[in-house]
Amino acid sequence: MNRGLRIVAWVAVGLLGAAALGVVALRRGEPINALWLVAAATCCYALGYRFYSAFIAARILAVDPLRATPAERLENGRDFLVTNKWVVFGHHFAAIAGPGPLVGPVLAAQFGYLPGTLWVIAGAVFAGCVQDFVILLFSVRRDGKSLTEMAKEETGPLGGLVAYGAVIAILIILLAVIALVVVNALKDSPWGTFTIAMTIPIALLMGIYLRRIRPGRVLEVSILGFVLVLLAIWGGQWVAQNPQLAPVFTFRGQTLAILILIYAFAASAMPVWLLLAPRDYLSTFVKLGTIGLLGIGIVVLHPTLHMPAFTRFVDGTGPVFAGKIFPFAFITIACGAISGFHSLISSGTTPKLIARETETRMVGYGAMMAESAVAVMAIIAACVLQPGVYFAINSPAGIVGSTPAAATAAISSWGFPVTADDMQALASAVGERTLFNRTGGAPAFAVGMAHIFSQSLGGTTVMALWYHFAVMFEALFILTILDAGTRVARFMIQDALGHIYKPLGRTSWYPSVLATSAVIVAGWGFFLWQGVKDPLGGINSLWPLFGIANQLLATVALCVATTIIVKMHRAKYALVTLVPLAWLVAVTFTASWHKLFDASPRIGFLAQARALANAPGTAATSRLIFNNRLDAAVTAGLVVMVLLVLVESARQWIAVLRGEQKVVMRETPFVRTRMAEDRI
């Protein structure tokens, strides 16, 4: 295409994006079509990728196609390996895409469709994609070093220590909160519980098939596993209707929490090939397929959004979680806009596979854009529901009451009409006894997804199958993260303990394996238990805590990135990471302040502890008081740690800018690529 045509095409993309954003942002009082959100997001991503990421690559990072990457220099056929850029893109996307971009946007839809949509698009283009891209490139230039190693080298030993502490804390809180999402999706649901229970023998069967029958034929066994999972979904319907079997698979929240804890402990200690790896394959297979299917479904069926642009809950009185739009919308949606966790992956496996520096732009910036698009799909899935239905599913009994009559009366009084009959009809359509008080985001997403698909693929007669497919899809990859996350945290603790007593660091020494697995499972199990016993549904306390922890890790990553950019260019260009850093500091520190000191017991941990202390006491009350004080201590601890990194980093920036400190770059020295002739 010649230059003139290219300019015309990009101007057209800009105009279409502006028009779509205008419709999304300014339309009031009538439902809008989901395609407007898709158009706005697609145009913004295209412009962000074409112009902003190109500017960062050329001017700030000076990506060099002639510089050999660690994949080339250190190639060993295992960790370091020159790999096709599309293959790395798929690998990286599969690692960063989890339940976060689905659950967070569904929860934040309580503010209306607009705040979440704008944050997901702008947050990704200006913050999340930038973070993933620059951390990936900096890691590539440092032989694939991890974020904690780069933090230690660039911001000092304190930076490394804080990054390590933040990663452990985030893992524990993350595992607790996603386990709670599964518990809330499966409680009193024999169909869902049966389907998920069946994925365990299916994964074991896949592991044995791979090991004994057809070694290494993973795609083949994943397809077989997927067919078996579909059969389990179909069979779940029969189980739910069977008077003898249904009670066997019907559990309360507490029982499910105990079962999940036992499962995670066992899975963490089992050989990887037997359960973790096959489940990981199955989950990735279902995840990539379902995300693709949902994207096609939204574009082809272009459903109408019934949620208004803004709801009355921007004032902080929302039933799903308490707190005003600023800062709580921005910590509720982390993955999808910016997620600190991604910096661990950008400085983990991915930098060791990159063939040339120029590919970091497509992999780092591009994969995060794809993740952001998944978040837009989640917003659409939540907002196609009638608002009354959305709030009936997502509001805890502690807010709207535990009977259908009380809940529908409370929700209708907010201006979102819904009746008990509507909810009963919907529950019957999706094969559940009830959909009231199903907090956590997953059931609402599943209903939304089933609603979209049932418009054409099978109609309402198969809505129950679509609903349980969506629940299975979410629960399957949440359970995979529980296995994998517990194991990753276990390895991190074993690495640290190995410095004190060598055998404790050996991952094959069973006393150490069992002890460290128990410590990690007990850590997140404590918060999970707190969540299932919480009369406000648990999500109200735990999701913001997770959001704060995740965004604080992003703060650490952006501190490291800014420090390196200041060393490269002094103040020039530092704004590219400094502006998102300043935004995240404002968001997370304000959110932390509210969670600690807000006078409302629904928001402030300490206010809730005080309110409970002043109420008539029981044994349960004293435990709730302790839990709230512990949540407050965890929040304060995270903030103090990140504040220390921030101060340490700022001290370095000032010293470099004043010329008081010699600039030491920790990059691996330039080596010309052997493949240069092929590439130019």
Place this chain on the structure above:
Amino acid sequence: MKSWASAARILLEALREIFDEAPYRRFLQRRGLASSPEAYQQFWREREAAHARRPRCC
């Protein structure tokens, strides 16, 4: 037609990498082994720690 075939080939390659088929193939080449239950066991022994340490995002 050629570009569709090329896209399909890259997609399949990506899936093989994500699903550990390509690393297993490289392992067999590196060690000069034929695929067998024993070879797959050796592959996992080498890969176990790296696979288990790989973080997956929320």
